[in-house]
Amino acid sequence: MYGTLSERDLAAELQAQIPILRPSIHAKRANLTVKFQDLYGFPVEGNVDDVNVMNEVREKVREQGRVWSGLEASKGANWFLQPEVRNGIALKSSLKFSLFANAITLKKLIRKGIPPVLRPKVWFSLSGAEKKRSTVPESYYSDLTKAVEGKVTAATKQIDHDLPRTFPGHPWLDTPDGHAALRRVLVVYSFRDSDVGYCQGLNYVAALLLLVMKTEEDAFWMLAVLLEDVLVNDCYTTNLSGCHVEQRVFKDLLVKKCPRIATHLEAMDFDVSLVSTEWFLCLFSKSLPSETTLRVWDILFYEGAKVLFHVALAIFKMREQELLLTHHLGEVINILHRTTHRLFDPDDLLTVAYDKIGSLTALTLSKQRKKQEPAVMAELDQRLRRLNSLKLEGEKQR
Incomplete structure (x- = not known):
């Protein structure tokens, strides 16, 4: 090819x-x-x-x-x-x-x-995208594109809503042709995997894949291998249970790898998921400059999802002294936002991620995830029961 x-x-x-x-x-x-x-x-x-x-x-x-x-x-x-x-x-x-x-x-x-x-x-x-594509007929993507054309679902409605907000101002993505290509990739995948359907954040990921891979079909298969093999399960399903697990694992790692920062932020009652959830859902594509994001993705597609933890920890580590001087939640968010958006040299970030954070093995992360899963599922179940209870009360009042 x-x-x-x-x-x-x-x-x-x-x-x-x-x-x-x-x-x-x-x-x-x-x-x-x-x-x-x-x-x-x-x-x-x-x-x-x-x-x-x-x-x-x-x-x-x-x-x-x-x-x-x-x-x-x-x-x-x-x-x-x-x-x-x-x-x-x-x-x-x-x-x-x-x-x-x-x-x-x-x-x-x-x-x-x-x-x-x-x-x-x-x-x-x-x-593994090439291997995944080889398991289906060559016309798989084009056939599925034709089969879903014109169909309307909750996923397609949300995709249409998000298209204009995906990297506005980009000379190709923010055009009718760019929107159409991105829409096809996202809609086709939403039909391929109904459990995922479409989740906000995937628009940024798929858009960057389109720019790198050059063709819709290749971008589609990269999205498929990313969601089905590279990342942990259920990161983008309806209840985002996988993402919640990753956030809990990240909080534990922050305590171990950056204890002074973790203690200071806990004293301020600052929840790191306020910033890190977007990092993990968008795979840093919305936060870091494009070449820095793609350097992270270079590692992601070869070594797996542990690089996301390395990078997230490194961002906090790089601004440790500034963060320790903060007194308000807004200060923390501003420091992290300013840091990520100006990390134009990927080596600055990746040097800290691997030289100062230390090793994170896949086995360690797997154990951490298994440890957090019961608490996350219990919390989500409690939230669902609360919503159902409020719904029943509303119906009774009507």
């Missing part, structure tokens, strides 16, 4: 995609707000220092492009795809070592970032 790019071709494409930002002389002198577009066309406002950071990031992206291109030239176009062991046949020790070396190299490379031009190919392969 994808051709192989030579080092020269890759460098040329990266150069074409990543122009240097040049603020005006007046902006430099007055340190005024500068408006520009980022790598994916999103409008950004920042000062001249922000522009300099963005240019440094562009140079890092170019360098990563050269590294990946060199690996493709020496190891082959799909060197990152590791062969499976079939029928229990043992691999030769030399091949085992080669696969292990490739895995270590790949993990390091992915944490440093996948070049934008290679993201569609690498994501689609490593996430």
Whole structure:
């Protein structure tokens, strides 16, 4: 599906995609707000220092492009795809070592970032989306698109309501063509999985997938593998039980990894889910600059959902001293909002996420989730009974 790019071709494409930002002389002198577009066309406002950071990031992206291109030239176009062991046949020790070396190299490379031009190919392969698509007829997406055309459900109504509010001002997403493409992806998935249907937050996720993957069908399969395999179950179902569990796990981790912050916020009666719920539901797409978000997603599609906890903890850790000086809830929210929206250099965030937060194993997170599930389900059940009781009282009064 994808051709192989030579080092020269890759460098040329990266150069074409990543122009240097040049603020005006007046902006430099007055340190005024500068408006520009980022790598994916999103409008950004920042000062001249922000522009300099963005240019440094562009140079890092170019360098990563050269590294990946060199690996493709020496190891082959799909060197990152590791062969499976079939029928229990043992691999030769030399091949085992080669696969292990490739895995270590790949993990390091992915944490440093996948070049934008290679993201569609690498994501689609490593996430499992390509394998998932291969289990159904090739016409699956187009057939389902035709089958659901014109049908109206609660999900389609909510999708139509959210389309104009999804990244307003983007030169393609905020157009009739962009809205139509995003609508098809979301509506088709709502029929594929009726338990999820549509949940607010998925519009931002699907929109960013569209920009990266370039085609609706590929974006659809990336959304499918994300919701069905990468993230924990029930994050986007009606009662959001999975998301509630993740929030409780995150609160526990904040106590362990950032105890001073957790103690201070608890004394202020600040619930971290006020900010972290959106982070987890939108996978940071609404909070972080686009290239920073996509660097997080690079890791998400290879290492799994634990990166979301690493990043959320890192955001708090980066502003520990400021947060410890706060006295009001609004101050905390403003600090975190200002921090996330100006994290133009992904390395600043990911360095803290992995060097200062420490390890979070999938097994540890799994145990934490199992520990929290009973309390979450009991709370949701109590909430449902309360709503039903209020409903009955209202009916009696009528």
